[in-house]
Amino acid sequence: MVFKGAEMVIESLRKEKVDTIFAYPGGAVIPIFDVLFDADDINVVLTRHEQAAVHAADAYARTTGKTGVCIVTSGPGATNTVTGLATANFDSVPLVCISGQVPRNMIGNDAFQEADTVGITRPVTKHNYIVTKRENLGKTLREAFHIASTGRPGPVVVDIPKDILYQPLEETYPEDVNLQGYTSPGKGHAGQLKRAVTAVNDAKKPLFFAGGGINVGDSSKIFRNIIEKTGIPVVTSLMGIGALETKNPLNLGMIGMHGTYAANLAVSECDLLFGIGVRFDDRVTMNLEKFAPLAKIIHLDIDPSAIARNVPVEIPIVGDAKIVLEELYPLLDKKDRPAWHKTIKEWKDEAICINAYEGFNAKEDDSSYLMPYQVISTVNRTFPDAIVTTEVGQNQMWTALFWNFKEPRTLITSGGLGTMGYGFPAAIGAAIACKDRRVVAIAGDGSFQMNLQELATAVKCRLPIVIVILNNGYLGMVRQWQQMFNGGRYSSTHLNDRIKADKEDKVSPDGSPDFVKLADAYGAEGCRVRSKSELEDALKKAAALTDVPIIIDCLIEPEANVWPMVSPGAGLDEMVFCIEKEEE
Amino acid sequence: MNHVISLLVENNAGVLARISGLLSGRGYNVESFSSGPTLDPDITRITLVCRGDDTIIDQIKKQLNRLIEVIKVSDLTNKHTIDRQFALLKLLVQPGNRGEIIQLAEVFAAKVMDVGSDTMILELTGSEKKIEDLVQLLDGNIVEIARSGLVSIERGRKHAAVSQK
Numbered sequence: 001m002v003f004k005g006a007e008m009v010i011e012s013l014r015k016e017k018v019d020t021i022f023a024y025p026g027g028a029v030i031p032i033f034d035v036l037f038d039a040d041d042i043n044v045v046l047t048r049h050e051q052a053a054v055h056a057a058d059a060y061a062r063t064t065g066k067t068g069v070c071i072v073t074s075g076p077g078a079t080n081t082v083t084g085l086a087t088a089n090f091d092s093v094p095l096v097c098i099s100g101q102v103p104r105n106m107i108g109n110d111a112f113q114e115a116d117t118v119g120i121t122r123p124v125t126k127h128n129y130i131v132t133k134r135e136n137l138g139k140t141l142r143e144a145f146h147i148a149s150t151g152r153p154g155p156v157v158v159d160i161p162k163d164i165l166y167q168p169l170e171e172t173y174p175e176d177v178n179l180q181g182y183t184s185p186g187k188g189h190a191g192q193l194k195r196a197v198t199a200v201n202d203a204k205k206p207l208f209f210a211g212g213g214i215n216v217g218d219s220s221k222i223f224r225n226i227i228e229k230t231g232i233p234v235v236t237s238l239m240g241i242g243a244l245e246t247k248n249p250l251n252l253g254m255i256g257m258h259g260t261y262a263a264n265l266a267v268s269e270c271d272l273l274f275g276i277g278v279r280f281d282d283r284v285t286m287n288l289e290k291f292a293p294l295a296k297i298i299h300l301d302i303d304p305s306a307i308a309r310n311v312p313v314e315i316p317i318v319g320d321a322k323i324v325l326e327e328l329y330p331l332l333d334k335k336d337r338p339a340w341h342k343t344i345k346e347w348k349d350e351a352i353c354i355n356a357y358e359g360f361n362a363k364e365d366d367s368s369y370l371m372p373y374q375v376i377s378t379v380n381r382t383f384p385d386a387i388v389t390t391e392v393g394q395n396q397m398w399t400a401l402f403w404n405f406k407e408p409r410t411l412i413t414s415g416g417l418g419t420m421g422y423g424f425p426a427a428i429g430a431a432i433a434c435k436d437r438r439v440v441a442i443a444g445d446g447s448f449q450m451n452l453q454e455l456a457t458a459v460k461c462r463l464p465i466v467i468v469i470l471n472n473g474y475l476g477m478v479r480q481w482q483q484m485f486n487g488g489r490y491s492s493t494h495l496n497d498r499i500k501a502d503k504e505d506k507v508s509p510d511g512s513p514d515f516v517k518l519a520d521a522y523g524a525e526g527c528r529v530r531s532k533s534e535l536e537d538a539l540k541k542a543a544a545l546t547d548v549p550i551i552i553d554c555l556i557e558p559e560a561n562v563w564p565m566v567s568p569g570a571g572l573d574e575m576v577f578c579i580e581k582e583e584e
Numbered sequence: 585m586n587h588v589i590s591l592l593v594e595n596n597a598g599v600l601a602r603i604s605g606l607l608s609g610r611g612y613n614v615e616s617f618s619s620g621p622t623l624d625p626d627i628t629r630i631t632l633v634c635r636g637d638d639t640i641i642d643q644i645k646k647q648l649n650r651l652i653e654v655i656k657v658s659d660l661t662n663k664h665t666i667d668r669q670f671a672l673l674k675l676l677v678q679p680g681n682r683g684e685i686i687q688l689a690e691v692f693a694a695k696v697m698d699v700g701s702d703t704m705i706l707e708l709t710g711s712e713k714k715i716e717d718l719v720q721l722l723d724g725n726i727v728e729i730a731r732s733g734l735v736s737i738e739r740g741r742k743h744a745a746v747s748q749k
Binding site: 118119122123127130132147179180181182303304305308309 | 593594597598601602605606609639642643646647649650651652653654655656
């Protein structure tokens with residue numbers, strides 16, 4: 001069949017079974033949008049910013065496991081995707097981003113809306129292409145989808161000059177790819193597997209460290225089977241949340257700078273740490289010298305470069321988590337380790353006492369500000385099966401610590417890059433991907449403002465997203481650091497004078513917007529809540545909504561902090577649980 | 585310690601930028617970088633000389649391997665190899681010392697490529713040490729140097745054919 005370049009782009013989407021794309025038009029991609037005009041089988045979600053299009057496509061991919069697709073124009077359209085691409089690249093999200101480019105004869109001439117998209121996006125993508133010949137278009141798109149979705153997934157950019165979009169060619173979309181420099185690991189090395197099995201079976205205090213690779217690699221089922229069989233406790237990274245349900249007694253929670261008491265202690269005490277699909281990132285290990293000092297480390301990852309990068313690894317296994325775990329399952333012993341389980345139970349019990357200290361279990365009738373724990377747990381009770389997206393900072397850590405996750409792919413958060421402004425557009429992508437589930441976007445008043453224009457998209461698409469703003473009037477995580485390490489000098493972290501504003505039920509004019517009015521301006525619902533009972537009323541209202549987003553602006557204790565915290569330079573077992581006040 | 589890493593890469597536009605971008609973006613130290621065609625016109629060989637401890641060199645190799653267009657990564661360090669560099673040296677000469685310079689050049693098996701009224705260009709191929717030595721000897725006369733990066737090939741029957749990957 002003869003396809004114009006733009007028609008081949010759409011043909012590629014159909015052949016790759018893409019039914020939803022996130023897109024923003026512009027001069028260089030008009031030919032693609034013209035073909036999309038008649039493509040009734042492809043749902044085009046028009047965001048209000050290209051960055052949001054990438055984040056939404058990213059969350060679409062994270063919730064479904066399918067490859068997310070976005071289409072943007074040349075120049076600023078492409079440069080606006082950079083943050084989104086870097087976010088997806090860090091968290092191994094399969095994404096294909098098609099960008100327009102100026103016609104070939106104008107490339108390099110500083111043409112209107114020209115940018116070296118391939119040059120700019122090279123370090124933040126798994127791979128990228130500029131199509132320089134019409135006959136390479138189909139092949140390139142096929143390769144892009146293959147590379148994005150296989151091995152360690154990641155974003156791939158395909159930059160297409162406008163004149164190629166108009167050029168017709170007799171062409172069939174290729175089925176196979178031939179990339180001699182690209183293979184994706186599958187089974188583990190037999191010798192290493194054998195060593196790993198012996199090490200696990202012999203260990204007295206073994207511990208699994210579950211990372212995002214388990215969720216990305218759809219291996220949570222076999223992983224849970226292994227945990228059930230062996231009774232070995234589990235800690236997770238932020239991205240590994242959902243690999244095992246939060247409520248499982250063997251799940252000690254997240255480790256790291258804001259890891260749980262039990263998880264951080266377990267890493268410091270275990271004699272064997274088996275990391276699966278993790279990077280041993282610096283926010284996880286903290287002081288490397290003090291990380292898992294007693295443990296032999298086994299590391300399973302699909303990416304060889306992730307292994308032995310930060311921590312010395314005794315038994316490296318390169319492979320696909322699902323395949324390798326299935327190989328391991330029959331070989332791992334069921335074994336009683338009563339002393340280890342007793343210690344872990346004690347840590348979990350102690351943690352409950354520590355948590356009570358910081359108001360996690362604040363009084364129900366407390367008339368002062370809401371506490372973050374109250375908000376998260378109350379929202380969780382109303383929407384127990386929701387997909388949760390977060391922004392970055394305190395809101396993210398509180399969600400990771402307090403929400404009860406049941407399944408993989410239900411916490412959608414920017415882990416590696418830590419992108420503020422990710423959560424709300426991500427909620428749009430998740431809501432479009434999972435029409436049958438509620439999506440809760442947990443946000444801070446700072447990060448929500450980084451992509452609040454997407455309220456228009458959410459309203460237009462009739463998505464009943466519940467946006468919960470933990471409004472403390474601060475850029476809370478940086479403020480917490482300033483409180484702890486900079487003598488309370490809140491430099492550029494104070495967003496508004498909410499304390500005064502609250503009493504008058506108004507927001508100071510030089511501060512943040514009135515989020516309730518903002519919701520109203522966009523045609524969304526909105527309410528402001530100060531207490532648990534008000535929050536419950538708002539959630540009742542939210543639960544009844546079916547086709548409109550709602551902002552629940554929660555006025556929380558302005559100086560609430562995330563605890564525990566491991567200070568930079570400290571070991572995981574050196575947690576602090578409160579601001580140390582000087583004696584008066 | 586310096587490591588010699590030999591790459592076979594797809595001969596695509598932008599592949600050099602991809603490799604040099606990776607090296608600079610991750611803060612790796614590269615002493616020299618040279619690239620040229622192979623028997624297969626679709627494949628380019630790049631020879632890198634990198635500096636770093638074993639962990640860093642291991643990371644460099646792994647990161648290079650992640651690149652889609654990199655077909656093969658071989659570490660030629662401590663292998664039985666032939667290593668060569670190439671240099672062009674422009675010298676200022678006077679009739680009085682021209683003979684002496686030509687004699688020196690002969691000792692080093694350097695070729696005289698150009699002789700002007702008061703200049704001379706020498707071509708020299710050899711190990712890095714050999715080039716450094718001649719440069720040092722002629723230090724007072726040299727006005728310009730053009731040097732290539734190192735290229736290296738393993739002795740014996742073993743060859744880094746793509747099909748071996």
